[in-house]
Amino acid sequence: MTGAITTAPGRLARSPGPAHPALILVALATAGLVVSVQxxxxxxxxxxxxxxxxxxxxxxxxxxxASLLAGAVATPLLSRFGDMYGKKRMILLAIAMLAVGSVVCALSQSLGVLIVGRAIQGVSVALIPLAIGTIRDAFPAHRVTTAIGVISATMGIGGTLGMIVTGLIADRTTSHAPVFLVAAGLAVAGLVLIALCAPDVGERAGGRPDYAGALLLAGWLVCLLLAISQGNAWGWTSPGLLGLAGAAAVLFVAWVLAEMRIRQPLVRLNLLVGPRSLSANLASMLLGFSMYAAFTLIAGFIQTPRDEFGYGLSGSVLDVGLYTLPSTVTMLGCSVLAGRMAGRMGPAFTLAIGSVFAGLSYLWLALSNAHAYDMLAFNAIQGVGFGIAYAALGTLAVEHVPMSESGIASGVNALVRTTGGSVAGAATAAVLAGQTMRGTTTPTLAAYELCFWIVAAGAGLAAVVAVVHGLYYRAAPVVPAS
Known part of the structure; x- marks a missing residue:
């Protein structure tokens, strides 16, 4: 069939005994949940x-x-190494780094040590694309989208659980150590599950590591994401930020030239900007913008004292997590249904539907945000949107690439999602900082509502990109390699 994937040559690794698909999914989902919590x-x-x-x-x-930067650099590196040496090894390495980093954070007595621990924790973010690649290797084609949906749902569910865990502990102690000790314990549990249940399967591309490409990639990513994340603190026209932006541009050009010349590059550029990859990555960036914005926007809005400032819900840290519980239910449920939807209409149109729901959730808050039920409704609708969208997006990112490159394709898609989240943090922070109550640093209600409109527009653009992709490639469907 035209457009079908051909399987790249390579060694196929198999576990000594095939694990049950349900156990594989439980192990990968648990590990993904732990990573999202941190x-x-x-x-x-x-x-x-x-x-x-x-x-x-x-x-x-x-x-x-620090965690954001480490994750951005580690994601494409470990994803590529997973394709080369085995995804299970890299998953175990990622979650082991989470356990080690959590212990370092728990024992830290200074900010510097805590930052180092958070950077070590950040490496674990690479686990999500590695898990998606493993699912594509281990599951039959008709179950891939549903399984990817469950893994993708852990991003939102883990984010909520992280807030709840921190809220419960923060109410009882002023020490940060218990929070990270809980994270370490969860990481160890995930490590055991992966070791026992996850299969060692998939095409292995082999080859030699692209060290030059890895260093250049790490260089421009660090410069770019550092500039984005520190823009508000340093000033968008400050010499330091302009220097970082210039360095990112130079290193990016050098990286592109290096990857074009080497026979076995770390990242094949068509996985970033190829015809099918570009739209999937653009949609991922826009959805990342929408999802990560919720983590900071909603937490601040809920905790704003209504009696003092005239808006907000006067909630505690624990309340932030409790308000987001509806999204965990709807996200998990809809991520399972997304597989059936994608089977009927294709992942692109399924992604568009999910993106529309995500946008509608932010429109709700932009128009109505004075009551607790507004926040509950927002989270329920948002869970529907991201549950459907991320399940479809995971399939859209890897369906057109050889099995031997599913890890790095998913890793690149996760990387641009993280970049979108970084942009969301910087953009919304700039809006909130630019419109504050007189004599305070508290943002105005109008500033929050403007942010809700902006984020809704991002989700809407993701829907447009998905529809265009679906219409353009409808005549040439892609059949996942078995």
């Missing part, structure tokens, strides 16, 4: 960490930024 558990702790270490807002934001 991404958000630190957000509610930032004000407390400022007091503990007596540092400024700019300094304490490195606790979040």
């Amino acid at each position: 991404q958000t558990l630190v957000i509610p702790l930032l004000p407390q960490l400022m007091e503990t270490f007596q540092v400024s807002v700019t300094a304490v934001t490195w606790v979040f930024t």
Whole structure:
């Protein structure tokens, strides 16, 4: 069939005994859940960490930024190494780094050590695309989208659980150590599940590591994401930020030239900007923009004292997690249904439907946000949107590539999603900082509502991209390799 995938030559690795698909999915989903928990558990702790270490807002934001940067660099590297040497090995390495980083954070007595621990934790973000690649290797074609949907749903579910865990602990102690010890325990549990249940399957591309490409990729990613994440703190026209942006541009050009010349590059550029990959990656960036914005926007809005500022829900850290519980239910349920939807209409149109629901959730808050039920409705609708969208997006990102490159294709897609999240953080922070109550640093209600409109527009654009992709490639369907 025209457009079908051909399987690249390579050694096919198999586990000594085939695990049951349900056990494989449970193991991968649990590990993905643990990784997602670590991404958000630190957000509610930032004000407390400022007091503990007596540092400024700019300094304490490195606790979040360090994990983001490490994850952005590790994702394409471990994804490629997974294709080369086996995805299970890299998954075990990623979750082991999460356990080690959590222990370092728990034992930290200074901000510097805590930042180092968070960077080590950040490496674990590479687990999600590796898990998606493993599913494509281990599951029959008709179950791939549903299984990917379950894995993708863990991003939102884990984010909610991270908030709840932190809220429960923060109500009982001022120490940050218990939060990270819980994360370490969860990581060890995930490590055991992966070791026992996850299969060692899939085409292995082999070859030699592209060290030059890895260094250049790490260089321009660090410069770019550091500039984005620190733009508000340093100033968007400051010499430091302009220098980082210039360095990112130079290193990016050098990386592209290097990848074009080498026979076995770290990242084949068509996985980033190829005809089918470009639309999938653009949609991923826009959805990442929408999803990551919720982590910071909603937490701040819920915790704003209504009696004092006239809006907000006067909630605690724990309330932030509880308000988002509806999204965990709808996200998990819809991620399972997404497989059937994709089978009938294709992943592109399924992605468009999910993106529309995600956009509608933010429109709800932009128009109505004065009551608790508004927040509950927002989260329920958002869960429907992202549950459907991310399940379809995971399939769209890998369906057109050889089996031997499914890991790096998923990794590149996850990378641009992280970039979209970084842009969301910077853009919404700029809007909130630019419109504050007189004599305070608290954003106005109009600033929050403008952010909700902006994020809704991002989800809407993702829907447009998905529809265009579906219409353009309808005549040449892609059949996943078995």
